[in-house]
Amino acid sequence: MTTTELPRRRSRTGTIVLTAVAVVVGLAFVLPAVWILIGSFRPNAEILTTMSPLSWHLVIPSEVTFENYVHLLVDSGFARALLNSFVVCIASVGIGLALSAMAAYALAVYEFPGRNLIFAVIVISFMVPFEAIAIPLAQQFTDWGLGNTMIGLILPGIGNGLAIFNLRQYFMGIPQSYREAAMLDGASEPRILFSLYARLSGPALTNSALLIFLGQWTAFLWPLLIVSDNRLQLAPVALAGTFGEHAADYGQNFAGTIVLTLVPAISMFVLQRFFGRLSIGSGEK
Amino acid sequence: MASSTVSAPAAGKRRRAGRRQELGWAAIFLSPAIAALIVLRVVPTVGALSQSLYKAFPGGIIPATFHGLGNYESLFADPNFVGTIVRTLIFNVIINPLQITLALLLAVLFVQKIPAVGVWRTLVFVPVTVPIVGSCIAWGAALNPNGPINALISAIGGNPQPFLTSPNQALAGIILLASWIGIGYWMLFLISGLQAIPEELYDAAKIDRAGAIRTFFSITVPMLKRPLLFVLVADTVANFVLFVPVQLLTQGGPQNSTTLLMFDAYRTTYGYGSRNLGAAEVVILTVIMIFFVLLQFRLLREERTPR
Numbered sequence: 001m002t003t004t005e006l007p008r009r010r011s012r013t014g015t016i017v018l019t020a021v022a023v024v025v026g027l028a029f030v031l032p033a034v035w036i037l038i039g040s041f042r043p044n045a046e047i048l049t050t051m052s053p054l055s056w057h058l059v060i061p062s063e064v065t066f067e068n069y070v071h072l073l074v075d076s077g078f079a080r081a082l083l084n085s086f087v088v089c090i091a092s093v094g095i096g097l098a099l100s101a102m103a104a105y106a107l108a109v110y111e112f113p114g115r116n117l118i119f120a121v122i123v124i125s126f127m128v129p130f131e132a133i134a135i136p137l138a139q140q141f142t143d144w145g146l147g148n149t150m151i152g153l154i155l156p157g158i159g160n161g162l163a164i165f166n167l168r169q170y171f172m173g174i175p176q177s178y179r180e181a182a183m184l185d186g187a188s189e190p191r192i193l194f195s196l197y198a199r200l201s202g203p204a205l206t207n208s209a210l211l212i213f214l215g216q217w218t219a220f221l222w223p224l225l226i227v228s229d230n231r232l233q234l235a236p237v238a239l240a241g242t243f244g245e246h247a248a249d250y251g252q253n254f255a256g257t258i259v260l261t262l263v264p265a266i267s268m269f270v271l272q273r274f275f276g277r278l279s280i281g282s283g284e285k
Numbered sequence: 286m287a288s289s290t291v292s293a294p295a296a297g298k299r300r301r302a303g304r305r306q307e308l309g310w311a312a313i314f315l316s317p318a319i320a321a322l323i324v325l326r327v328v329p330t331v332g333a334l335s336q337s338l339y340k341a342f343p344g345g346i347i348p349a350t351f352h353g354l355g356n357y358e359s360l361f362a363d364p365n366f367v368g369t370i371v372r373t374l375i376f377n378v379i380i381n382p383l384q385i386t387l388a389l390l391l392a393v394l395f396v397q398k399i400p401a402v403g404v405w406r407t408l409v410f411v412p413v414t415v416p417i418v419g420s421c422i423a424w425g426a427a428l429n430p431n432g433p434i435n436a437l438i439s440a441i442g443g444n445p446q447p448f449l450t451s452p453n454q455a456l457a458g459i460i461l462l463a464s465w466i467g468i469g470y471w472m473l474f475l476i477s478g479l480q481a482i483p484e485e486l487y488d489a490a491k492i493d494r495a496g497a498i499r500t501f502f503s504i505t506v507p508m509l510k511r512p513l514l515f516v517l518v519a520d521t522v523a524n525f526v527l528f529v530p531v532q533l534l535t536q537g538g539p540q541n542s543t544t545l546l547m548f549d550a551y552r553t554t555y556g557y558g559s560r561n562l563g564a565a566e567v568v569i570l571t572v573i574m575i576f577f578v579l580l581q582f583r584l585l586r587e588e589r590t591p592r
Binding site: 112 | 307330332391406407425426522528563564
């Protein structure tokens with residue numbers, strides 16, 4: 001990464017002061033997260049007893065234990081909620097990518113009157129914050145019998161304006177001659193989209209998949225509104241539920257927070273490998 | 286937006302039959318996205334607008350009757366609701382400039398040549414990766430009257446504070462928590478904006494013997510206008526619909542001191558079972574949000590023209 005210096009030359013003291021500020025700011029931001037991480041690996045009771053008065057014990061555990069994770073995943077319903085979250089995320093990514101890629105292809109490849117208008121309307125309307133319409137939409141979904149269903153949880157995640165935008169930009173960079181060559185070979189339009197364009201667009205697909213995945217993984221308001229059955233609940237709401245019930249069980253809460261944080265990080269890594277490999281074989285001649 | 290990519294000779298080659306076929310495919314490929322748009326955006330928007338004009342009775346046995354603007358009238362006649370609107374506005378007038386200013390300062394700090402700058406930058410970004418439910422739990426614990434923040438305050442000789450349990454401090458606690466997440470996130474956009482500013486401008490400023498502060502306000506800020514506008518608008522939208530911390534930590538209390546419009550709409554609809562009033566609140570929230578976004582576009586656009 002290139003860095004822009006402003007201003008160009010600085011005195012030695014200046015550098016020391018700026019470095020000190022950077023270190024202090026960095027530590028201040030990361031400390032609460034470190035506290036959660038350490039708390040998740042220490043005996044639950046110790047989190048409360050080391051909170052006050054201030055001492056090194058706040059971040060130095062007396063022993064390292066996995067009991068919080070065991071309690072969380074075995075004894076509470078959190079494991080099931082995690083599984084639900086996975087199902088919802090994967091289904092949303094699958095359907096959402098197909099929907100976005102189709103729309104992006106139509107808007108990138110074909111020329112028809114009103115194309116730019118349709119593009120703008122789709123992208124802008126999906127960029128209106130979902131929360132603003134979540135309440136009326138949830139009422140509507142409940143009226144349609146989609147409350148307490150997986151479909152009800154999945155549907156709002158499939159429309160993502162940024163995913164369509166990204167994919168269209170990427171598709172427009174693919175030379176039109178590729179498509180014409182495929183057509184001469186007798187390939188149908190869906191085949192051109194799914195075997196040619198999709199194959200050439202690994203990074204854009206990864207990006208869009210991540211957008212959809214993260215949106216669903218961190219969703220809180222929507223599952224709260226649409227699901228009342230605990231067996232169908234998603235991980236963030238389930239975690240919030242354990243927070244409310246026994247407020248003193250910080251160990252489990254912290255462990256749940258760490259699990260919820262790590263899953264997207266790991267998925268990101270996996271997705272990048274998966275789609276990264278797909279795009280390797282696509283070198284232009 | 287983006288222009289067409291079809292090159293002229295390629296377009297010329299195409300037969301008319303192919304054209305019609307293409308239109309058909311375009312319609313087929315676009316239909317899922319348009320169906321999703323209608324079901325997920327148009328229907329709830331129209332639904333909220335029409336619901337807000339009706340009055341229903343709890344239980345739903347008697348059909349809802351047309352109420353005109355009655356729901357809006359009763360909302361604005363309710364001092365609690367007016368208080369919620371004022372509180373939401375104050376909250377946004379404070380939190381957005383606060384987050385953007387700090388994000389900008391940190392962005393400028395983290396593009397300086399200092400040792401291990403990437404590490405310190407990453408540390409500030411870490412909170413963004415924690416899901417908001419987790420952040421709320423952590424800060425709920427940290428701001429507990431017997432928690433580590435008060436331990437820190439006591440250790441440096443201050444008096445312990447009530448934080449989320451006090452009507453005077455709870456909203457500040459929400460702002461602290463939201464900024465812990467938001468600053469690092471918006472900072473990233475501003476850093477990439479800063480890195481796009483051509484070096485030569487800074488060289489020129491140096492030749493003109495402009496000081497650091499002068500350089501910041503006459504080069505950095507004007508050149509950063511586009512990313513700043515984006516960040517400001519996106520942050521404002523995000524904060525107008527901020528919901529999780531209020532729902533999880535304070536439930537709008539104590540004494541309604543953290544009741545923001547988004548939470549109020551939720552509570553009216555689900556807590557009090559008043560679907561029509563809730564719909565009216567959603568409409569009001571959306572209108573206020575759009576107004577602020579347009580205002581920001583306007584202000585930042587106009588500032589650019591005299592240059």
